[in-house]
Amino acid sequence: MPKKKLLTSINTPNRSKKKKLHKRKVTFEDDTSIFPSEILLNILTRLPVKSLLRFKSVSKPWNVMISSNEFKKSHRDQSKALGREKLLLQSRNVFEFRDLESSLLDLMENQQFPLKKFQRAEVWCLCDGLVLLRNPRAYKNYVLWNPSTREYRAISCPDNHLNYNEEPQRVRACGLCYDSSVGDYKVILIYDLFYAVYSLIRDSWTTKTSFPCPVLPLLPGDLISFGISTAGCVFWSLINGKIQLFVDRASTIIYFDVKSDGVKNLSTPDFVGENNFFYLASVKGCLSLYGGRIESKEFNIWIMEQDGSWKWLMNICNLPYICKTFVQDRELLGCTRNGDIVSQGWPCCRIFIYYPRQQLLTETELSSKDLPIASLCLDSLYSPSLNVKHKRKRQSDMMFN
Amino acid sequence: MVKLKSNDDKEFEVEEAAVIQSEMIKNMIEDGCATSVIPLPNIDSKTLIKVIEYLNKHINMGKAAETGEEDDLKEFDEQFVNMGWEELFDVIMAANYLNIHELMELCCQSAADRLKNKSVRAVREMLKITNDLTEEEEQEIINDAPWAFEGPEIDDTVN
Numbered sequence: 001m002p003k004k005k006l007l008t009s010i011n012t013p014n015r016s017k018k019k020k021l022h023k024r025k026v027t028f029e030d031d032t033s034i035f036p037s038e039i040l041l042n043i044l045t046r047l048p049v050k051s052l053l054r055f056k057s058v059s060k061p062w063n064v065m066i067s068s069n070e071f072k073k074s075h076r077d078q079s080k081a082l083g084r085e086k087l088l089l090q091s092r093n094v095f096e097f098r099d100l101e102s103s104l105l106d107l108m109e110n111q112q113f114p115l116k117k118f119q120r121a122e123v124w125c126l127c128d129g130l131v132l133l134r135n136p137r138a139y140k141n142y143v144l145w146n147p148s149t150r151e152y153r154a155i156s157c158p159d160n161h162l163n164y165n166e167e168p169q170r171v172r173a174c175g176l177c178y179d180s181s182v183g184d185y186k187v188i189l190i191y192d193l194f195y196a197v198y199s200l201i202r203d204s205w206t207t208k209t210s211f212p213c214p215v216l217p218l219l220p221g222d223l224i225s226f227g228i229s230t231a232g233c234v235f236w237s238l239i240n241g242k243i244q245l246f247v248d249r250a251s252t253i254i255y256f257d258v259k260s261d262g263v264k265n266l267s268t269p270d271f272v273g274e275n276n277f278f279y280l281a282s283v284k285g286c287l288s289l290y291g292g293r294i295e296s297k298e299f300n301i302w303i304m305e306q307d308g309s310w311k312w313l314m315n316i317c318n319l320p321y322i323c324k325t326f327v328q329d330r331e332l333l334g335c336t337r338n339g340d341i342v343s344q345g346w347p348c349c350r351i352f353i354y355y356p357r358q359q360l361l362t363e364t365e366l367s368s369k370d371l372p373i374a375s376l377c378l379d380s381l382y383s384p385s386l387n388v389k390h391k392r393k394r395q396s397d398m399m400f401n
Numbered sequence: 402m403v404k405l406k407s408n409d410d411k412e413f414e415v416e417e418a419a420v421i422q423s424e425m426i427k428n429m430i431e432d433g434c435a436t437s438v439i440p441l442p443n444i445d446s447k448t449l450i451k452v453i454e455y456l457n458k459h460i461n462m463g464k465a466a467e468t469g470e471e472d473d474l475k476e477f478d479e480q481f482v483n484m485g486w487e488e489l490f491d492v493i494m495a496a497n498y499l500n501i502h503e504l505m506e507l508c509c510q511s512a513a514d515r516l517k518n519k520s521v522r523a524v525r526e527m528l529k530i531t532n533d534l535t536e537e538e539e540q541e542i543i544n545d546a547p548w549a550f551e552g553p554e555i556d557d558t559v560n
Contacts, residue, residue, distance in 0.1 A: 058524050
C-alpha cells in the first residue's frame with residue numbers, strides 16, 4: 001500500500017495522520033439491521049424528509065446512506081411516483097403546508113422563512129421540492145429554498161451589462177428546472193434582450209443573448225410569467241411579444257431546454273383550435289394544457305408524453321362558468337396521488353378539487369384573512385445550501401477508535 | 402396446480418395463474434424446473450399461507466379494473482398488511498425471495514408507514530440496529546435539523 005506509507009511519511013500533526021490511517025469508508029452494506037440493504041432502501045425512500053433527517057442518527061451506515069446523492073435522487077423519484085406533495089400556501093409572512101390527502105386540507109405545519117428580509121417574499125417558481133423566492137423590495141435578491149429540509153441559499157441575479165446607464169431591466173419571466181445529466185437545478189431569468197441561467201452546482205450565472213424571438217418590455221401592471229417546470233424543461237407561451245402562460249391559435253409555446261441551455265419553440269398542438277383558450281400547467285410531471293372552446297361549460301386536460309406527443313387525460317364538465325372564465329380564474333396546480341385535480345381560484349383564497357370518478361368539483365375556503373398563493377411542493381432531500389459544514393470535529397473521537 | 406413446500410415440510414397447492422405472480426416461480430415453470438413440488442427453504446408455513454392468500458386474491462388483478470372491484474382489492478390490501486411487525490418482516494423477506502413486485506410494494510409501504518413517526522431509539526430496536534455513532538456525531542446530526550427530532554407525532558413505542 002504505497003499510498004498509506006506516503007501518508008505516514010508526510011509531516012502532519014498527529015491527529016490528522018491518525019484520522020487518515022483509521023479512516024475506512026462506511027457504506028450502507030455495513031448496516032447491521034435485520035433487513036438486507038436493498039429492502040431497507042426500498043422502505044426508506046418511502047419516508048418523508050422529516051423522518052429521514054431524524055433517522056440519520058440511527059447509525060453510521062444510515063447517516064452515510066441518507067446523505068448520499070444517489071439516495072436523494074431515488075427518494076425524490078419515489079416521492080414523485082407516490083405523488084408525495086404538500087400544498088404550499090403563503091399568507092403574509094407565514095408559509096403554510098397543507099395535507100392534500102385529507103379532505104379538509106389539514107394544516108401540517110407553519111414555517112417562517114429564516115431570513116427576515118425574505119419573510120414576505122414572493123413565491124416565483126417551484127420545481128420538485130425547490131422554491132424560488134424573490135424579495136420584492138430588492139430587485140436583485142433571490143432565494144432558493146427547500147421547505148422540506150428547511151435549507152436555503154441566497155443568490156443575487158446577474159448585473160445587467162447591456163444597459164449600464166439605464167434603469168435596471170425587469171425580469172419578464174422566470175423558471176426553475178432539473179438537469180438530470182449532471183444532477184443540477186437551474187434558475188432561468190428572461191429579460192427582454194437576453195436571458196440568464198444560474199447553476200446550483202456551479203453557483204454561478206451564465207448570460208445568453210440568443211433569444212429566439214423579441215420580447216416586449218413589461219408595462220406597469222403586467223405580471224411576470226412564472227414558467228411551468230417539467231423534467232429538464234421550463235415552458236411559457238409567447239403572444240405578441242409577451243411571455244404568458246395562456247395558449248391559443250396565435251401563440252407560440254417556448255421552452256428552455258436544460259440539455260442545450262437554449263430557448264426553443266414548440267409547435268402549438270392541433271387540438272388548440274380557433275376560439276379555443278388553453279393554459280399551461282404541470283400535471284403528473286408532464287407539461288399539460290388545459291382548456292377548450294371559450295364558450296363551453298367544460299374543459300379538457302392534455303399532457304405531453306416523453307416523446308413529445310400529446311395525450312388526452314380527462315374532461316372536466318358541469319362548470320359553473322364558461323371555459324374561458326374558469327380557466328383564466330383558476331390556476332391548475334396539479335394532480336394528487338388519487339388522480340384528483342387541484343386548482344386555486346382568484347381573487348378569493350379557495351382551493352378547488354375535482355374528483356374525476358364522481359365528476360365532482362368541490363371548493364375549500366382555507367382562510368379569510370389573506371390571499372394565499374398556493375403551489376404544490378414535493379417532499380425532497382435536495383439541498384440548495386452550499387456544502388460548507390461538517391468539516392470540523394470528528395477527529396478527536398476517531399483518535400480513540 | 403403447482404405444489405409449494407415450506408421449510409417446515411408442509412405442502413400447499415396453488416393455481417398456476419396465482420403462483421406465476423411470483424417472478425421466481427414463473428421463471429422456474431417456464432424453464433421446466435417445476436415438475437413436482439417446489440421447495441421454498443426460506444419460507445415457513447405461516448408466512449407461506451399469508452403469501453398464498455395474497456396471490457389468490459390478486460389472481461384477477463387485470464379484471465378487477467374492468468369490473469370495478471378495485472375498491473374491494475384496496476380494502477383487502479389494507480386488511481392484509483394489518484399484521485404484527487415480525488410477521489410483516491417475514492412476508493417482506495418472502496415477497497423479496499419469490500420476487501412478487503406488487504406484494505413487495507404493499508409491504509414496504511406498510512413498513513415505511515409504521516416507521517415514519519418513530520423515534521430513533523424505536524427504529525433501532527425495531528430493526529435491531531446497533532448504534533455505532535459517537536455521542537458527538539449524534540449531537541451534530543441533531544444540531545443540523547433539531548426540528549426533525551421534535552413534534553407531537555414522534556412515537557417512542559416499539560410495535
